[in-house]
Amino acid sequence: AQSVTQPDIHITVSEGASLELRCNYSYGATPYLFWYVQSPGQGLQLLLKYFSGDTLVQGIKGFEAEFKRSQSSFNLRKPSVHWSDAAEYFCAVGGYSTLTFGKGTMLLVSP
Amino acid sequence: SAVISQKPSRDICQRGTSLTIQCQVDSQVTMMFWYRQQPGQSLTLIATANQGSEATYESGFVIDKFPISRPNLTFSTLTVSNMSPEDSSIYLCSVEVAQSVYTFGSGTRLTVV
Numbered sequence: 001a002q003s004v005t006q007p008d009i010h011i012t013v014s015e016g017a018s019l020e021l022r023c024n025y026s027y028g029a030t031p032y033l034f035w036y037v038q039s040p041g042q043g044l045q046l047l048l049k050y051f052s053g054d055t056l057v058q059g060i061k062g063f064e065a066e067f068k069r070s071q072s073s074f075n076l077r078k079p080s081v082h083w084s085d086a087a088e089y090f091c092a093v094g095g096y097s098t099l100t101f102g103k104g105t106m107l108l109v110s111p
Numbered sequence: 112s113a114v115i116s117q118k119p120s121r122d123i124c125q126r127g128t129s130l131t132i133q134c135q136v137d138s139q140v141t142m143m144f145w146y147r148q149q150p151g152q153s154l155t156l157i158a159t160a161n162q163g164s165e166a167t168y169e170s171g172f173v174i175d176k177f178p179i180s181r182p183n184l185t186f187s188t189l190t191v192s193n194m195s196p197e198d199s200s201i202y203l204c205s206v207e208v209a210q211s212v213y214t215f216g217s218g219t220r221l222t223v224v
Binding site for chain 1: 117
């Protein structure tokens with residue numbers, strides 16, 4: 001069965017500092033991998049996805065993620081965090097018509 | 112990309128009552144998905160709804176508790192029946208806008224008292 005682990009429940013980063021959110025997955029085949037962001041009172045917005053090809057994926061809002069098959073990881077990064085990035089971030093793994101989500105990481109941005 | 116309108120955005124309900132959540136999509140879609148997000152937990156798929164057929168429920172979810180309607184290709188409802196405080200969650204609908212790419216509604220935050 002597929003699963004996703006986001007080991008950090010909360011992360012606090014200073015505005016302007018770099019960010020890395022961790023995600024590890026378990027999947028029987030080549031996975032489709034996603035990062036979503038959920039702002040308070042909002043639905044989930046897709047930040048980026050990996051299906052195949054280049055293992056470094058660029059997304060919206062300056063985010064990127066790197067697929068590392070050997071580590072079963074798909075960590076999300078941003079070089080400089082803005083206060084508006086404060087939200088909850090979900091990693092997900094999927095295939096045809098199924099998505100399995102991690103429990104999410106809440107990002108807090110300090111001044 | 113599809114835009115989903117979900118309502119209500121939030122509600123507070125008495126235990127034993129039922130709430131129906133609506134999702135309207137601005138384009139025709141084959142499948143719609145309903146998720147539950149319990150406090151501090153990840154999103155869990157409740158069921159998949161295809162137009163013209165019975166919804167397919169995931170393990171742990173049953174039609175009597177979460178009846179779903181899918182009358183056409185742009186609309187679906189999820190009813191949370193005979194509610195208890197344990198049903199307090201965020202409920203989200205979702206559609207597939209491209210292969211394995213999904214858009215989500217803004218969610219319904221349900222509190223059962």
